[in-house]
Amino acid sequence: MRPRLLCLFLLLAALLRADLACPPIFGDHMVLQRDLPVAVWGTAEPAATVTVRFADQEKATTTDASGRWLVRLDALPASADPRDLTISALNRESKIENLKFEDVLVGEVWFLSGQSNMEKQLGPRRGQQPTDGYEEELTRADCPPLRLFQGLHALKPKEGDILLEWRRCSAEALTRMEFSAAGYYFGRELVRELGVPVGLIHSSFGGTRIEAWMPPAAFASDPALRGLEKVPYDSWVKGVQATELWTERVTPYVPFTLRGFLWYQGEANVMNAEHLEYAVKMRALIASWRAAWGRPDAPFYFAQLAPFTYSRIKVWPKQLTPDSLPAVWEAQAAALDVPHTGLIPTTDLVGNVKDIHPTNKHDVGRRFARLALAETYGRKENAVQAPRFQTLRRPWFSQKLELTFTPAVGLRSRDGQPLTLFQIAGADRKFHPAEAVLKGGKVVVSSPAVPKPVAVRFAWDETANPNLVNPAGLPALPFRTDDWPLTLEVPKEAK
Structure with a gap:
């Protein structure tokens, strides 16, 4: 039997026996999420009373007709102290079943x-x-x-x-x-x-x-x-x-x-x-x-x-x-x-x-x-978002294009060399390698082969490793300013 089917079989078998059980995600050494209500669920005999106890909390519920149950513990503060989470089920014949998970953080x-x-x-x-x-x-x-x-x-x-x-x-x-x-x-x-x-x-x-x-x-x-x-x-x-x-x-x-x-x-x-x-x-x-x-x-x-x-x-x-x-x-x-x-x-x-x-x-x-x-945690981290293309501008009568990025503060060349992997194209849609220069937080691109540029592509290469980075050294994300059709698959007759 395949492992994934075995897991499902064991869970189903527990349900059919009406045993008190939780999914495998509950176990010794687990970590419960802090500062949010914590879901605890499983199966037991239908109409049984299930009680969950942890960290001075006690929550009870009754299983449904299929034997399923779920409770939510109130939000808990973080704690590295190992504690037990216990679950008990009292069925209609007053039989009690118990589960205990140890070393819970x-x-x-x-x-x-x-x-x-x-x-x-x-x-x-x-x-x-x-x-x-x-x-x-x-x-x-x-x-x-x-x-x-x-x-x-x-x-x-x-x-x-x-x-x-x-x-x-x-x-x-x-x-x-x-x-x-x-x-x-x-x-x-x-x-x-x-x-x-x-x-x-x-x-x-x-x-x-x-x-x-x-x-x-x-x-x-x-x-x-x-x-x-x-x-x-x-x-x-x-x-x-x-x-x-x-x-x-x-x-x-x-x-x-x-x-x-x-x-x-x-x-x-x-x-x-x-x-x-x-x-x-x-x-x-x-x-x-x-x-x-x-x-x-x-x-x-x-x-x-x-x-x-x-x-x-x-x-x-x-x-x-x-x-x-x-x-x-x-x-x-x-x-x-x-x-x-x-x-x-x-x-x-x-x-x-x-x-x-x-x-x-x-x-x-x-x-x-x-x-x-x-x-997520509100820490003051330095430049964790990679620079992304934001706007394209062509100054009047200029042969250059100006690009802005977000976040834009501190853009630099990782190795001190000229910026790499910028390409520029005119209305003919033919891209040529471009010179790219940082000026006032913007990247200005140009090429003598393209006197009237309309589009830029950056790091548009499956092996790209560009050197435009933010203060933390994160490389800018590849992008293109055009929406021209792309050919992603080689035509069968060309193979």
Whole structure:
């Protein structure tokens, strides 16, 4: 029996026996979210009285006809003191059942998801290069206030894996769980900076499209998506279709109370030659996840896809052009119009553009953490938002174009060299390399080959590593000022 089906079978068996039970997300060593009402739920015999006790609170409810129950503890302050959470059920025959979860802390809880770059663990992974510096990092990985919950992996679990249970962060736990490296670095930074316990729930699946992580309601939320959940598609991972991972890898954790979400996904959608439709899917996924947890303003932070030579891969069903990755970069930036979202740049974190799994996950996790510290926790962090294109202006009779960015303060060249990867075009739509100069917080671009410029593209290259950065060294996001049609897939006759 496949592991995901086994998990569902065990939960169903407990329900049929009418045993007092909670989902696997509840367990020893877990972290409960501070400062928000905390959902606790499970099953017992129908019409039983269920009482939950924790931290001087006692909440009671009665199970429904199916034996389901849910209570919400009042908001709790952060606490690193280990305490017990106990649950009792009194049925109609006055039989009492009890559950106890030990070493429970209160702090910050985040849900991590996506495909293989979020899944990539701290250490070696079959078929991939190991994450940078993992051996040294494991020597200092013990961090009891950081608690990890690893969901099912994409592949069949190996003997000795620790899945579907909470563990204190340690070298052994990280190794046996194969826990997300980016997630680990994110959690360590939060513990260090906030001084409170942190719980991370990790549920990723390599090679999967965003549609697999969306509930049916997400597809109904936009006319451009309606019906797509019923259309089979070619999947990099066999058998994984729309809504399946939502059902199997997300809903088991709803409505466990948490602060927000980290998301690193999109490579599989690049392979499908997508453009702004990916932004539509992103908006729908964000809204549906927030709705499921009842947190309409929950922070949702996501990673820019890393540079990679998609157009040089010949074995995929679609032969992509060099525009395919920049097109999804454009879609990711477009999704930032959703409130309480943020995008961390990655164009400068890739040592090998022929490796779709970059090995520097330390800076990915740290950038997620600095973004959360500033935007979620109100810390005074320096320039955590990557510069984004804002406006284009052509002075009267000028052969130059002026670009503004937001945030604009402190823009500079990372290496002190002239700004790179700017292109300029006239009405003929032919782009030429451009000279780009910083003047008064603006970037002025020009080219002698384009006397009447109308459009600019920046870092519009699947291997881009531009040197325009903010004071914290975060690179500006790729963009284009035109809306000219893009060719994302090589025509079959040209292959």
